[in-house]
Amino acid sequence: MPPMDAEILARLQFAFTVAFHILFPTLTIGLAAILVFFEARHLRSGEEVWIRLYKFWVKIFALSFGMGVVSGIVLSYQFGTNWSEWSRITGPVLGPLIGFEVLTAFFLEAGFLGIMLFGWDKVGPRLHFLATCLVAVGTVISAFWILAANSWMQTPQGASFVDGHFVVDDWLAVIFNPSFPWRFLHMTNASFLTAATVVAGVSAYHLLAQNNPEVAKRSFSVAMWAVLFLAPLQIVIGDFHGLNTLKHQPAKIAAMEGNWVTRSHAPFHLFAIPDQNAQTNHLSIEIPYAASLILTHDPAGVVPGLDEIPLEDQPPVGIVFWAFRVMITLGFLFFALGLWGAWARWRGRLAEDRHLARFAVVMIPAGFVATVSGWIVTEVGRQPWTVYGVLRTADSVSPTVTGSSVATTLVLFLIVYGGLFGAYLYYLLKIIRQGPGALTVRETDERPEAIRGARPGLVVPSE
């Protein structure tokens, strides 16, 4: 082979471009729902604070949505440029799923985003609210189709392999494949949780900076309720998703657990350095029986090991093992943030607890890191297959595209996306520093009930 192997370069390029892309939908799917909430509250109460929050967060939404659009178009063509064999073989299954995503989600989002951003003076408030709702629905429909497509590659069914490509026998079986419901719930909830954490963190920053705290405390309160509810929900969904993976992709579970030998009473490794060549772990720190307990809900349960998987069919264990630990660590930090917020709220100090506010600020990137880690677990854990158990990654690449072409475009992507991300962060921070602006009417003074928490009796003291 030449020094630059087109397959590994194509994998690196796809991993980089898809990971970069998913950062933006992860925020916008959840943020769209939060914008629906802000605008609904404004429509019902007429309070200025909600429209202030809407107009502040919609700027961040627009900036992020634009990044998602441009980085997403790349993917829809990269399937063909670098993965032409994959396109030809799986196109009859995945093409229509992606086509439905375009038809039912992308057009809906794009059509009403213009009204959402620029239509304030052109349509009435109810129609504007409808536009916001349709954009939010569009983001979830988009997630539905693309996760159906991804999940089919993890747990394929409903199609047979005829004449060198797939032919679909049953579309419902394809769409509602075994891993789809859990992956869909896990990812959409990850989006909601990420967006809630970002809103909480940015609001906390404004509280700490005393930048119109009367506005920031309202969004902080909403976001912390959301984190309190969504973080434990995500842990539960993640557990079910893991059980589903155990049933359908045991090799991935074995890699996540760093479990080399099938056994009962399997421990959970808090720390280990998996060694694929030696098929063992080094420097392992274990919680006895914990893996069996988590995966089978029985300390004596049997956990599959990599010894059942031929070496050429094993995923890279180290990456999967560590990405999984990053994800679950962050998952429990979200849980801690939610609990701390609830405790501070109970004591009536939600907007005053500066340590909580600092914790929330630090957690701003956590949702993105956790989501990308989760995707690394599920995608690297599926290797060496693109369609699990049926189509190998090595048989999916474009046969005529040279390693140097893929390397060149990979370097260009690194440079261009690096520069764009810098510009994105620069303008994002600029918007955040400006903040939502002061209320024109001091409605918080006139209507003290407006700053109460959702539970009666838990009055947040005004300054």
Added chain:
Amino acid sequence: MTDIAFISAGVIGFAILMYVVLDGFDLGVGILFPFAPDETSRNTMINSVAPVWDGNETWLVLGGGGLLVFFPTAYSIALPAFYIPVMAMLFALIFRGVTFEFRHQAHTSTELWNRSFFWGSVVAAFAQGVLLGALVQGVHVEGVRYAGGMFDWLTPFSILTGLGVVAGYGLLGATWLVYKTEGKTQAWARNAAVVLGGGTLVAMAAVSVMTPMLRPMIAERWFGGLNILYLAPVPLITGAVFITLFWSILGKRELLPFLCTIGLFMLGFFGIAISLYPNIVPPSLTIWEAVAPRSSVMFGLVGVAVVLPMVLIYTVYAYSVFHGKASAEGGYAHHEHE
């Protein structure tokens, strides 16, 4: 039995034509960007397309996605074959697309994003023209796979079609601005439309002359037997539309030049379809050979039949919300406290 391959090709053709016309005018606005009279004009220009560009570009994803739905073999041949122009287009569209958000947030770096908008639009338009030329001139296929090199697409013909599309998109942009702006910007756009109309005329004529020389089959299609009589209306109507275009620009009509330009694109598209049919990847792969399995095509067509009419309805609605002249202060400037 109805010919599902033919219907599918019609769907792809419709998506591509919608894309070319819709994103064509907003890419054209980008192509014209640095030549605008002043920064106020540029603000008006970008405001005239900001609410709709994202929807326009979605047709490109439908074109690519649709090809994967209905003709996965053609998709898997064309994209590796056109690797470099496709990648150039994608990078250019990134720079063009982020400008809408970044430029509006920028204070000191407006000039940087003006350049990003211009170069992104020019390179995307040129790359799309190259893709068109590279497809028309034919692709080296063996079996179901691309069998050529990384630079097969690069020929004088594809460079010509690249330049032609830049001129054509520029014309779409200029006539769109005649329709959507007034005063100084409109007067400037009129002059630009005359120049670009001339450029588009030259390019279309040159491509029309060269295309039948590419392969005997194309010449046979146009000139064989009585075909020339049946097909003569295509160039004749094109000529008439060009005359109407220049007449309407000079007569200071506002909407007609834009409609004429759309007409030119439709005629050009129709001419190319005549030259290539029934091949989806010339010179040999036909729509019947490349079409996806029946279960996939039917599922896709049902989706198109049910959803696409709704898409068209709300797209028309979204455009109607932003009817009338664009202004320099419109759009984003309505956000609070800049």
